[in-house]
Amino acid sequence: MSNSSSMAQFLLLAFADRRELQLLHFWPFLGISLAALLANSLILSAVACDHHLHTPMGFFLLNLSLTDLGCICTTVPKAMHNSLWDTTTISYMGCVAQVFLLFFFMSTEFSFLTIMCYDRCVAICKPLHYRTLLGSRACAHMAAAAWATGFLSALLHTANTFSLPLCQGNALGQFFCEIPHILKLSCSHSGYLREIGLIGVTASLSLGCFIFIVFSYVQIFRAVLRIPSQQGRHKAFSMCLPHLAVISLFVSTAIFAYLKPPSISSPSLDLALSILCSVVRPALNPFIYSLRNQELKDALRKMMTGCFSGAIKSCFLVCSIQNGTP
Numbered sequence: 084m085s086n087s088s089s090m091a092q093f094l095l096l097a098f099a100d101r102r103e104l105q106l107l108h109f110w111p112f113l114g115i116s117l118a119a120l121l122a123n124s125l126i127l128s129a130v131a132c133d134h135h136l137h138t139p140m141g142f143f144l145l146n147l148s149l150t151d152l153g154c155i156c157t158t159v160p161k162a163m164h165n166s167l168w169d170t171t172t173i174s175y176m177g178c179v180a181q182v183f184l185l186f187f188f189m190s191t192e193f194s195f196l197t198i199m200c201y202d203r204c205v206a207i208c209k210p211l212h213y214r215t216l217l218g219s220r221a222c223a224h225m226a227a228a229a230w231a232t233g234f235l236s237a238l239l240h241t242a243n244t245f246s247l248p249l250c251q252g253n254a255l256g257q258f259f260c261e262i263p264h265i266l267k268l269s270c271s272h273s274g275y276l277r278e279i280g281l282i283g284v285t286a287s288l289s290l291g292c293f294i295f296i297v298f299s300y301v302q303i304f305r306a307v308l309r310i311p312s313q314q315g316r317h318k319a320f321s322m323c324l325p326h327l328a329v330i331s332l333f334v335s336t337a338i339f340a341y342l343k344p345p346s347i348s349s350p351s352l353d354l355a356l357s358i359l360c361s362v363v364r365p366a367l368n369p370f371i372y373s374l375r376n377q378e379l380k381d382a383l384r385k386m387m388t389g390c391f392s393g394a395i396k397s398c399f400l401v402c403s404i405q406n407g408t409p
Contacts, residue, residue, distance in 0.1 A: 093178045094254040095161075095171045096354065102169060109166040115366050116159045122369035123148040125383055133382035139217040140206075140322075143199045144372060144379070146226055147329075150195065151365035153188035157181055158259040158361050165258075178260035183241040185259070185361065190285070191233030192365075196330050197292040198225050203323050204299040208306045236285060243278050256350060257357060263341070296330060325372045332367065336360040 098108040130136045130145045158181065165171055173181070205216050244262050250270035257264045266278060300323070307319045340356040372379060 092172045092174050092253065093260060095165060095173055095260075096256055096258050096350075097171050098162075098166060098258065098354075105166045105169060109163055112159050112163045112166070112362070115362060116155055116163070119151065119155045119366040119369070122366075123152045125386070126369050126372065126379065129379060129382040129386055132386060135378060136382055139202050139222045140199065142222050142226070143195055143202060146229070147192060147195050147199070148369060150188045150192035151368050153184065154192070154361060154365040157184040157188065162258050173260060178265075179241060179245055181260040182244060182262060182265070183237050186240055186262070187233045187237035189361075190236050191229055193289060193292060193333065194229035194232055195226075196326070196333060197296060198229060199326050200296045200299045200330070203326060204303055206322065207303050207319050240278070240281055240285070243281060247278070256353070258354065259357075259361065261357070293334065300327065321377060325376050328371050329368050332364050332371075336364050 098105055126148045127145055130141045130148075136144075161173060161177070161181070165173075202217060205213050209216070240262060244265055247266070247269040249265070249268040251268040253268070255261070255264045255268075262278070262282075303319075303323060307316055307323075310316045310319060336356070336359050340353075340360040343352075343356070
C-alpha cells in the first residue's frame with residue numbers, strides 16, 4: 084500500500100498462534116477489565132456521595148479514575164474481541180481512535196498526577212493557605228487545563244502520525260495501535276522527523292512535570308520531618324504514599340516500555356511491557372488508593388455497609404409481604 088489513505092485496516096499482534104492459547108488470554112483481560120471497572124466505579128461513587136471527600140484531592144482522584152477507566156477501555160475490549168473471535172484486524176478509523184484516546188488519557192493522567200502533587204505540597208507545606216490556593220474555581224481551572232492539554236497533545240500527535248504515507252505494509256508489532264509502531268511503517272523522512280520533534284516537545288514537558296514532582300516531594304518530606312508528633316508524621320505520609328506509589332508506577336512502566344535500549348528489545352518483552360503499562364498499571368491505581376487512603380477506605384466502608392443494610396431491609400420486606408405479615 085502506498086499511503087495511509089488507501090489502507091483499510093491494520094493487523095495487530097496476536098497473543099498466540101494456537102486457538103486455545105488465544106482463548107486463554109481472553110479470561111485474564113476480562114478479569115482485569117471487570118476489576119478495574121468495579122474498583123473505579125466504587126471510587127467514583129464514594130467521592131460523589133460522601134461529603135467528606137468533596138475536597139480538592141477527592142475531585143482530582145475522581146478525574147484520575149476517569150483516565151484509568153479510559154486507558155482500560157481503549158485497549159482491552161478490542162484485544163478481548165480479537166482473542167475471542169480469532170482475528171487480528173482493526174479498521175483504519177479504529178486504529179486512529181485507539182492512538183488518539185490512549186495518548187489523550189495517558190497524558191491527561193500524568194497532568195493530574197502533577198496537579199495532585201501540588202495539592203499535597205500545599206496541604207502539608209502551606210496548610211493555612213490551602214483553601215486560598217486550591218479553591219473550587221482554581222481546581223476547576225486546573226482540571227480543565229489538564230483535559231485540554233491532553234486533548235490538544237493527542238490531536239496533534241494523531242493528526243501528524245496518520246498524515247504520513249505508509250509504505251511498509253500494515254502489520255503492527257503490538258496488540259493495539261501505538262504511534263512508535265505506526266511510524267515504523269512510514270516512508271516519509273520529513274514527516275517522521277516532524278513526529279519525532281512533537282514527541283521531543285511532549286517529552287520535555289513531561290520532564291518538566293517530573294522535575295516539579297521531585298522538587299515538590301523534597302519540600303514535602305522536609306516539612307514532614309519537622310512535624311513534632313509521630314501521629315502527625317504518619318498522617319502526612321498516609322496522604323502522600325498512595326500518590327507517590329501511583330507516580331512511581333506510571334513513570335517506571337513508561338520508561339521501561341518506551342525508553343529501553345534497543346539491545347534488550349524483543350517482541351515478547353515489548354508485549355509484556357505494553358500490557359504492564361497500558362492495562363495492568365491503570366487497573367492497579369484504584370487499589371493503591373483504596374488500600375492506602377484512610378478517608379477513601381472509610382467512605383467505601385460506609386457506602387458498602389449502607390448498601391448491605393439496604394439489601395437486608397429489602398429482603399425482610401419482601402419476605403414479610405410474601406408471608407402476609409405487616
